[in-house]
Amino acid sequence: MNHWLSPEEWTAVRLSLIVATTAMLASLPLGLAVALLLARGRFWGKSLLDAVVHLPLILPPVVTGYLLLVGFGRRGPIGEFLYDWFGIVLSFRWTGAALACAVMGFPLMVRAIRLSIEAVDRKLEDAAGTLGASPLWVFLVVTLPLCLPGIIAGMILCFAKAMGEFGATITFVSNIPGETQTLPSAIYTFTQVPGGDAGAMRLTLISIVISVAALFLSELMARMVGRRIAVE
């Protein structure tokens, strides 16, 4: 691959994969919890939570990126706290890119998982309860396996969104080669310089390959899981 990709381009590809994977894995526990809360919870402010979760889907990505910059920048209230207490810096780092991608992919992930939790037959959970399983065990051995296809779909959606995220990322963490320059940012950079067309095309092809591969993988996993839990 190194023969036809320059080291900088190769770095952008690798960085994109790392950022997207991190975004997907890091938002999974919270995504699962929020999906569960929205699917099953009955509490005051549920529609408010629902709206907040969906906000990144509706807002212009640049707005989301700017809000992240305000909140998580070194001078931002959350950014300052994270730096003072844990020494974590997000702005202009790849971790910040992962945060931006996670925030943008979060509504897609929550939505997919929530729908699959809502589709789980509560009667099966009741049956598991009468067989001696405590609520936690019921969740682990009945609910979770039954909504696995939805979880996989949610993860893939989040990953795909993260791979393509541009507006929020570039606003929050800028476009620093080797640190925050993901595939879309690199393509954008190529289009801004004379003679960059070939590079932009190479990265575009890679983008397509990764997206199609992710789609195939999710299809394959969904089919494997789906065969196991064929509808009764």
Added chain:
Amino acid sequence: MSPVLDIAIRRRLGDFLLDASFTSEGRLTALFGSSGSGKTSLVNVVSGLIRPEAGHVRIEGETLVDTEAGIFLPKHRRRIGYVFQEARLFPHLTVRQNLLFGHWFVPRGTRKPAELDKVLGLLGIGHLLRRRPGALSGGEKQRVAIGRALLAEPRLLLMDEPLAALDEARKAEILPYIERLRDETRIPIVYVSHALAEVARLATTVAIVENGRIAACGPTADILSRPDLAARPRAPEASSLLTAEVIRFDEPFGLAQLKTRAGPLVIARGSLQAGQKLKIRVLASDVMLSLEPPTGISALNVLPGRITEISERTGPGGSTVHLRLICGEALIAARLTAKSAEMLELAPGKAVHAVIKSVSVETP
């Protein structure tokens, strides 16, 4: 000795008030009533899926719920095997994993080695172990569901219309297994049904559920033949339930001679072996009464007896009465027109002869 079941609960569900109390000593207690009478809600209270507002649930002396004492055992700690109307098998697990699901959750201290082989044999499902629920027939699913409940080492088995979703052939396939459960395991069973034939065949005790209340509760033969219960609007036909032993089988005519507590009976029901025990049921409308021993009639069974009860006039235009007589040591239910009852001057204490056609004796 505490009763097997001691239940007295109250719970409002929307406009419906469940206010049921009864005790039962039976090995298999049937909750019998029409749809919407509250049978399922009642078993859901016993299983812990519904929390009663007031009352108690005790099983063989152990208190599961007592609102006055502040006791409410959550469903996963009740050890009650629940067989639902739709089998509710876990689609992501194999039959074997489904069967052993409850066994994993039995506390280690009290856990016995899984009697998987015994249960497989009892229910005839050994060949299904590797399959998934999606690949089973309705009858197979229901048998696996029963096995799953049994392997959780329950103190009580609840069966909520387990046959309702099955066709006649599948019902006939499962009924013998439920009889074996009743006779061979030590686990008491509560069986919900709106089918009288199932109740007559399986139950040792019947509780009649009506509008969220228990209208009557007692031994099956007594409840099914009671004139006052049969006289209520929309009540099923009363019937006499007898256990019988085949004395001999009359090959040329295909008739079986039976010994029952009501006296000797001849029935026309397939080929039977001498010594075989069976349950027989005679509908009240298939019993004729005569003051003298009748002669020159086709019916082969004439049982002398005495009237014990007569109901009020019921039926269309008050045209019929329900009676119960004691023949030998057994109770026989009969339904006659009010006119016949008046012509024969029937009254409690009067000696009569019950005439039963051999072809109308059923074996539920």
